[in-house]
Amino acid sequence: MNNIVIAILVLGIMGGVFGLILAIASQVFAVKTDPRMEEILGHLAGANCGGCGYAGCADCAAHILAGTAPVNSCAPGGAENAAAIAKIMGVEVQQTEKMVAFVRCNGGTNAVKRFEYKGVHDCVGATKVAAGPLDCTFGCLGFGSCVEACKFDAMHIGPNGVALVNPEKCTDCRACVAACPRHLITPVPYASKVHVACFNKDKGKAAMSVCANSCIACGLCEKNCSFDAIHVIDGVAVIDYAKCKACKICTKVCPRNAIFPIPTPEEKEKFKAAQKAAAEKKAQAAAAAKAAAAPEAPKAE
Amino acid sequence: MSITSLLSISMGAILVNNFIFSQFLGCCPFLGVSKKLDTAVGMGIAVTFVMGLASAVTWIVNQFILVRFDLLYMQTVVFILVIAALVQFIEMFLQKSMPSLYTALGIYLPLITTNCAVLGVALLNIQNNYSFIESVVYGITGGLGFLLAIVLFAAVRERNVFADYPKCFDGFPIALITAGLMALSFMGFSGLSVWG
Numbered sequence: 001m002n003n004i005v006i007a008i009l010v011l012g013i014m015g016g017v018f019g020l021i022l023a024i025a026s027q028v029f030a031v032k033t034d035p036r037m038e039e040i041l042g043h044l045a046g047a048n049c050g051g052c053g054y055a056g057c058a059d060c061a062a063h064i065l066a067g068t069a070p071v072n073s074c075a076p077g078g079a080e081n082a083a084a085i086a087k088i089m090g091v092e093v094q095q096t097e098k099m100v101a102f103v104r105c106n107g108g109t110n111a112v113k114r115f116e117y118k119g120v121h122d123c124v125g126a127t128k129v130a131a132g133p134l135d136c137t138f139g140c141l142g143f144g145s146c147v148e149a150c151k152f153d154a155m156h157i158g159p160n161g162v163a164l165v166n167p168e169k170c171t172d173c174r175a176c177v178a179a180c181p182r183h184l185i186t187p188v189p190y191a192s193k194v195h196v197a198c199f200n201k202d203k204g205k206a207a208m209s210v211c212a213n214s215c216i217a218c219g220l221c222e223k224n225c226s227f228d229a230i231h232v233i234d235g236v237a238v239i240d241y242a243k244c245k246a247c248k249i250c251t252k253v254c255p256r257n258a259i260f261p262i263p264t265p266e267e268k269e270k271f272k273a274a275q276k277a278a279a280e281k282k283a284q285a286a287a288a289a290k291a292a293a294a295p296e297a298p299k300a301e
Numbered sequence: 302m303s304i305t306s307l308l309s310i311s312m313g314a315i316l317v318n319n320f321i322f323s324q325f326l327g328c329c330p331f332l333g334v335s336k337k338l339d340t341a342v343g344m345g346i347a348v349t350f351v352m353g354l355a356s357a358v359t360w361i362v363n364q365f366i367l368v369r370f371d372l373l374y375m376q377t378v379v380f381i382l383v384i385a386a387l388v389q390f391i392e393m394f395l396q397k398s399m400p401s402l403y404t405a406l407g408i409y410l411p412l413i414t415t416n417c418a419v420l421g422v423a424l425l426n427i428q429n430n431y432s433f434i435e436s437v438v439y440g441i442t443g444g445l446g447f448l449l450a451i452v453l454f455a456a457v458r459e460r461n462v463f464a465d466y467p468k469c470f471d472g473f474p475i476a477l478i479t480a481g482l483m484a485l486s487f488m489g490f491s492g493l494s495v496w497g
Contacts, residue, residue: 003371010370011379014362018386025390029397120463 036088040064043084045076049151051173064089075099076152076171099187100170101154101177103146106197106258107139108161110212122148124181135210138200140184149179192241194248198258201235208256215258221250307438310431312493314442320418321450321480322487327418331451332476334409341455342448347409349444352422354391355384356440359423360433373427380423388414418447454483 040061047057052073054060063069064085071089072082079098086092117126117133123145126132132141142161149155154169155176165176167190177185184199198215200207207214217235229243230250237250237259251259252271263271320326327348334344359380367373392410395403413419422443426436457479466475 006370007372007375010366010372011375011382014366014379015382018382022386022389022393025393029393031396120465125463 034065037061037065039088040085043077043081043088044074045081045171045173047076047151047173049076049173049175051075051171051175076173078171098190099172100167100190101165101172101174101185102188102195103140103163103165103180104184104186104195104197104199105138105140105162106160106213106260106262107134107136107211108142108158110160111136111139111214112210123179127181136200136214138182138184138198138202139211140182145179145181146176146185149175151175189241192239192244192246193261194239194244194246194251195260196230196237196239196258197260198256199236203235207235213257215254216256218255220253220255221259224249224253307435310435310439311442314439315446315449316487316490317493319446319450319487319490320421320443321447321454322484323491324421325484326421327416327447328480330409330412330416331447331454332473332480334412335451335455335458335476338452338455338459341451344409344412345444345448345451348413348416348418348447349441351384351388351391351410351413351416352419352444352447353437353441355380355387355419356422356426356436357433358387359383360426360431360436363427364433376424376427377420380420384419384423385414418443450483450487454480457483 044057052060054063060073064071071086112135113133114135115133119125121143123141123143126141126143131137140162142157144157146163147155152169152171154166155163158164172187188195200214203217207216215236217232219232221230221237222232227243227245229240230237252263252268318324321331330344335341362383388410422440431439461475
């Protein structure tokens with residue numbers, strides 16, 4: 001009995017003493033932290049993805065608090081959280097469009113393979129061996145370095161061996177952009193649905209021989225665009241998202257199926273027929289105009 | 302107690318009776334914080350620091366409280382209490398007075414609170430009837446043994462990424478196999494006896 005009492009007393013007293021010491025220590029060694037820090041941290045994504053360029057969410061919050069990072073640094077957090085952080089910091093947030101990652105390649109199984117790569121299952125490793133297993137030195141290798149990098153389960157290797165982004169899950173953290181050794185991944189506006197899915201900067205035959213879906217810089221899309229929204233720049237078509245109205249003419253005129261969304265063969269046939277009819281109509285109209293103009297000509301003289 | 306006995310304790314703690322590889326204490330942080338070399342070094346140093354301090358404090362508590370009141374059967378509970386309070390105190394102290402060391406060790410310190418290597422060193426000191434100085438030396442060198450083990454292991458794990466092992470071993474299985482093989486290799490030290 002006595003033993004139990006002593007044990008309880010000794011342990012109780014020790015616990016009390018340690019508790020007291022810690023309580024005093026927490027007062028003596030108190031470090032003043034800004035209460036806004038926790039609040040800001042609560043509005044960050046908390047994935048520690050590093051997309052903001054800082055070492056984790058806590059570091060990002062510290063930089064936002066210090067004013068060295070913009071309040072909308074956290075792309076995965078989205079516009080709502082950026083607005084909340086702006087409120088905490090007492091500044092206005094600039095409204096930014098939601099962006100998602102996009103892989104500029106639709107090669108994969110359509111691209112010509114130079115050799116079968118059986119090394120480390122990693123894109124960086126694959127590019128080290130004779131500049132990669134694909135003939136196309138721009139295309140997606142499909143070993144999934146970006147899939148590894150994605151912390152939001154938004155990237156997967158698609159059925160044709162090319163990485164695909166799920167725009168619903170993508171948070172624009174840009175971890176995949178940094179992970180791709182071929183720099184194929186780029187942020188595009190979430191609202192925009194038309195994208196050039198090729199990054200091959202070679203022209204004509206050089207681009208045509210390496211992949212069935214390559215942009216050969218023929219310029220048909222540029223000529224047919226009514227809004228001046230697509231241009232061949234440096235050997236590859238690039239869409240100006242500010243001007244693009246998503247009419248999808250370019251996807252249909254592209255002879256290489258290099259622009260997403262790829263039209264079905266029926267759509268393409270229908271478009272070709274419509275284009276042909278329009279051309280015929282134009283020719284007829286021109287002929288009629290010529291015929292109408294011809295008799296008038298002598299009168300004028 | 303002589304210099305040679307201290308040396309033999311040190312060699313024993315670092316190589317022969319390595320906390321990880323032959324006593325299998327502290328395996329949780331060993332597996333958890335060994336994915337990168339630099340975090341492994343941070344964890345190893347933090348463990349060394351806490352093990353050294355915990356050895357000293359628990360020895361004093363044991364000698365002057367538990368032995369006096371004949372409460373040796375309470376060792377485990379009391380040592381957990383002491384170590385937890387000590388780690389908390391150190392964390393607060395470092396945050397105030399040495400912010401740079403705090404940011405270096407900061408995240409690892411709370412992880413060590415109930416680390417079994419730290420509790421193990423406290424209990425082993427008593428079991429082996431070590432004196433105060435022997436206890437402290439055993440604690441620090443045991444921590445150094447942990448540091449050695451976790452740094453070697455992290456280096457192997459970093460290279461494991463490029464190894465061509467079957468997919469089903471991805472992640473923890475290959476880490477456990479690696480740890481097992483390293484423990485086997487540390488068995489080679491078991492015949493080693495330093496200065497008697």
